[in-house]
Amino acid sequence: MHKIWLIIKREYLTRVRKKTFIISTLLFPLLYLALIFGMGYIAEKSRQHLNVAVIDSSGYFTAEALEKQNSIDNSSTLTYIKDSADKIITDHKAAGYDGYILIQAIDWQSAKTESLQFKSNKSYGSGTTAGVEAKLNRIWNEVKNQKLGIDVEKSNILTNSRISLLATNIKDEAADAKTAESIAFTCGLLIYLILLIYGSQVMMGVMEEKTNRIAEVIVSSVKPFQMMLGKILGIGMVALTQFFLWIAFVFIVYNIGKASGSGGMANAMVGNMQAMFSSVNVPLILFCFGFYFLAGFFFYASLYGAIGSAVNEDMREAQSLSFPITMLVVLSIAIMTSTIANPTSPIAVWASIIPFSSPIVMMARIPFGVPNTVPWWQLGLSMASLIIGFIITVWFAGKIYRTGILMYGKKPSWKEMLRWAFRKN
């Protein structure tokens, strides 16, 4: 035991003291925030202002109607064209328009959709033209209302009065689907990242020891299994440390935001977080996150460790051998997305119990509520099977590791590695 402890300490300290660890710990939350705000900013910036010429021969789309719409929504400008229609059709660019819409006579009593075309030299997505479409529809509605003799009051009744359906779990009022979704997504994604990033760190660490030939020196002092376990535990603790630092970061931001009480964005964020924390079972989620994070890490890290021990310094060999493992993690995240949309579907239930996908998928279900969305028996079964699962993978990896770490030369196939695993002593 004492020797495993020494190995854990070394693995932990050499990694935590590295500059890359400190930088990535600080940078990740910043990047995360930048990503969230940046995406909004980019979406804002990339919206195009369209200058549209409207050539109307139906008589419904008048200059006044267009002007009124332009004043409501300034993301596009619709201009009524009367005289120079030919000139615009031949060259709208020269006339200063991004494109034009030709409106023929329309039958207002028709119950069919009228297709109009926005003709332009460039291609525009539906996201860009949606605003223009909305403006035209509003004008068209007013025209129809007028013809049918519906006044503004009646029209408001027609358009604004509607029925909205919200799924509410009557047994668990706190389980607000929107909040649960975002927590589920964050948890699943974090576990996914941790499995991939720290799993491959285990693999690289083992490869380093093998290619440096330090492995032979160490296995003359400790058992290969202890060496592997020490490495996995040490790196697992590094991941845990990073995770705690992030939680601390969130709490500090939260408390500073609350204390300063300054308005605007910070306040809104604090409010959101308060709402989030009060609507879910935070201690349970944190406990489960810790469990699935560690158990999932043991499950995958031992497999990555086994691969690291089997290959030589060539990164490509490692990649080709670790591809199936990485695919399992990626598959889990794919199942997770469907799980968030429907956390009680059979595929979500089974994927959250089967060990390889349970760390990610179960973490995506728990925020929806225990024991209503996830019954206790499912949670218990999932945890038990993951524990059994990682005991098996650690054992299996230990067998491969013991042979692989001292074996040089050709890259073994999965079949050969299985043979190592089932060989006696």
Next chain:
Amino acid sequence: MPILELHNLKKYFATQKAVDDISFSVERGQIFGLLGPNGAGKTTLIRMITGIFYPDEGQIIFDGKKFDPVNDVAYIGYMPEERGLYKKMKIGEQTLYLAQLKGLSKADALKKIKQWFIRFEMESWWNKKVEDLSKGMSQKLQFVTTVLHEPKLIILDEPFSGLDPVNSNLIKDEIFNLAKNGSTIIFSTHRMEQVEEICDHIVLVNKGNKILDGTVKQIKQDFKENLFSIGAEQIASLNGEEPFEIVGTKNHSHIVRIKEGSKPNDVLQYLLNKGISIHSFNEILPSLNDIFIKLVEGTPTARQFQKI
């Protein structure tokens, strides 16, 4: 009581009988040479002695008891042929780590590291990283990490490769010193002149089998070909009745083989009677190199894969 006894050790791999029924024993305080061509099974043998591999069959007796890898590795120091240290780790920390893995307490380890670092003039290395060291320097460091915990049995695989003569001598003196202080050293190498200089006893393995076992002196006697070098003026008029035949000349000396049934004295007698003035007379013993080549020759240089 020998420090190490191997009884009928066997280790078969999928395509090779790496070690096939090898027995020998190593006496306490001995410098023991484990020799053999590439792929003879030396490394496998050493890995069984260091507890890395379990033998398929046979027994290892260490210090009078059945070898127990978990506890006995603390009394063994192993320096593999392919040197290994963490490149990015600081030298002081790394040495401390390896010593603690061997079971030394931190305080004890620090004290011993300090002593060795002073002895090898390495004090200034403490906060440097291994990647800053030259090959020879890291070799010295590796040696220190191997012997630091005062093992009873030290196994050195090619300890001098890559060392300049000065550092070679430094390590060589330390090896003699360790042996004098009661450590036993198993020394594995291809360099026969070093074996002759350092080892008391050797074992030669080839293709997984032991083919030679004895003291260096004894082996040389066993393989001698009754050759003598005589420094003398021209030995003329041989008629076939002399107790020797001339097989060649080298550096103004005659190389002669004494005929069966004759003794060196007969040769001298004969020459003196002839009135030939002699200024040197030496027995030519075969070098270990010659013996090695003779024994190993004829077997394929590379080991072949075989069905088991």
